[in-house]
Amino acid sequence: MTEAELKDRLLAAMRKRDLPVNDIGSMRRLTGGAMQETWRINTSSPSPYGNVILRRASDRDEPRPGTVSLRVQAELTEASRIRGVPGPVVLAILEDADGLGKGFVMSCVEGETIPQRILKLPILAKARETLADECGRILAALHATPNQVLPELPHVTAAERLQTLYAQYRRQGRNRPVFELAFSWLRRRLPPSDIAPTLVHGDFRNGNLIIDESGVAAVLDWERAFIGDPMFDIGWLCMGSWRFGAIDNPVGGFGSIEALASAYQAKGGRFDLDRVRFWEAYGSLDWGVTTVDLAIEAEETGAIETAAIGRRTTETEIDLLRLMRDHG
Numbered sequence: 001m002t003e004a005e006l007k008d009r010l011l012a013a014m015r016k017r018d019l020p021v022n023d024i025g026s027m028r029r030l031t032g033g034a035m036q037e038t039w040r041i042n043t044s045s046p047s048p049y050g051n052v053i054l055r056r057a058s059d060r061d062e063p064r065p066g067t068v069s070l071r072v073q074a075e076l077t078e079a080s081r082i083r084g085v086p087g088p089v090v091l092a093i094l095e096d097a098d099g100l101g102k103g104f105v106m107s108c109v110e111g112e113t114i115p116q117r118i119l120k121l122p123i124l125a126k127a128r129e130t131l132a133d134e135c136g137r138i139l140a141a142l143h144a145t146p147n148q149v150l151p152e153l154p155h156v157t158a159a160e161r162l163q164t165l166y167a168q169y170r171r172q173g174r175n176r177p178v179f180e181l182a183f184s185w186l187r188r189r190l191p192p193s194d195i196a197p198t199l200v201h202g203d204f205r206n207g208n209l210i211i212d213e214s215g216v217a218a219v220l221d222w223e224r225a226f227i228g229d230p231m232f233d234i235g236w237l238c239m240g241s242w243r244f245g246a247i248d249n250p251v252g253g254f255g256s257i258e259a260l261a262s263a264y265q266a267k268g269g270r271f272d273l274d275r276v277r278f279w280e281a282y283g284s285l286d287w288g289v290t291t292v293d294l295a296i297e298a299e300e301t302g303a304i305e306t307a308a309i310g311r312r313t314t315e316t317e318i319d320l321l322r323l324m325r326d327h328g
Contacts, residue, residue: 056103132255136263235279
């Protein structure tokens with residue numbers, strides 16, 4: 001589909017829903033996001049319709065294994081926003097008749113998303129001081145979202161996630177000794193199923209947050225959401241891959257686990273450090289297996305972005321060795 005066709009079909013879809021948009025000016029495809037296309041679109045309409053974001057599937061009709069559909073992502077974005085999780089307003093969910101594929105349109109939230117800039121820009125220095133606390137408060141609100149208001153989501157236990165990940169790894173046919181050791185290490189440390197399952201974002205990290213001078217302006221990218229152990233989100237946020245070189249700051253490269261835990265508990269969350277450590281190690285292995293998948297995909301498609309991510313496998317192996325050593 002050409003950009004002109006995309007523009008015409010999108011304008012027709014927004015008019016069909018009686019949104020106050022009379023024209024579409026510039027369109028720019030944003031970098032990042034290996035799973036779907038993301039476009040920033042300017043119109044002459046007032047906020048929140050003046051600058052909007054289109055997320056749509058590219059040439060994939062179905063979500064990748066372990067991810068939810070774009071419709072469900074839109075519904076989660078709105079359901080969590082209503083309950084205090086900062087995020088964009090969902091303006092339209094696309095239908096087949098729109099001729100745009102699966103996707104949705106949301107308001108544009110201004111701010112920074114590139115992790116290295118979030119960790120270094122002087123203008124964000126004040127915000128960085130409290131980002132770990134903010135993440136704790138936001139995750140407590142997210143995990144408190146009542147399950148009955150959510151769209152249908154997979155319910156997944158720790159044992160099921162590990163089993164599914166192992167099957168994914170075996171299908172690759174590329175044996176990696178560190179991964180084999182990590183699977184064995186995690187099987188011996190599966191957490192007990194004595195915690196109430198909640199909404200889990202599944203990819204809550206530096207890079208999926210929009211940060212402005214005041215702090216966290218929006219939580220993005222719900223494609224890996226599920227119902228399960230809420231400590232997954234905290235362990236995932238603390239992974240070495242999401243610290244972007246600031247290895248001594250375990251929470252996203254910008255803060256301490258103590259600050260996050262204190263804020264999380266102050267908002268009613270039940271924090272469990274042992275579970276967090278399990279999920280941090282699991283997350284490193286999960287991301288490592290994913291990088292191998294993306295490397296294989298890049299071999300087939302020649303896509304530069306997936307190839308760049310596919311080169312990061314060794315990084316995850318180093319993190320796993322560190323975690324298994326430090327945690328006995």
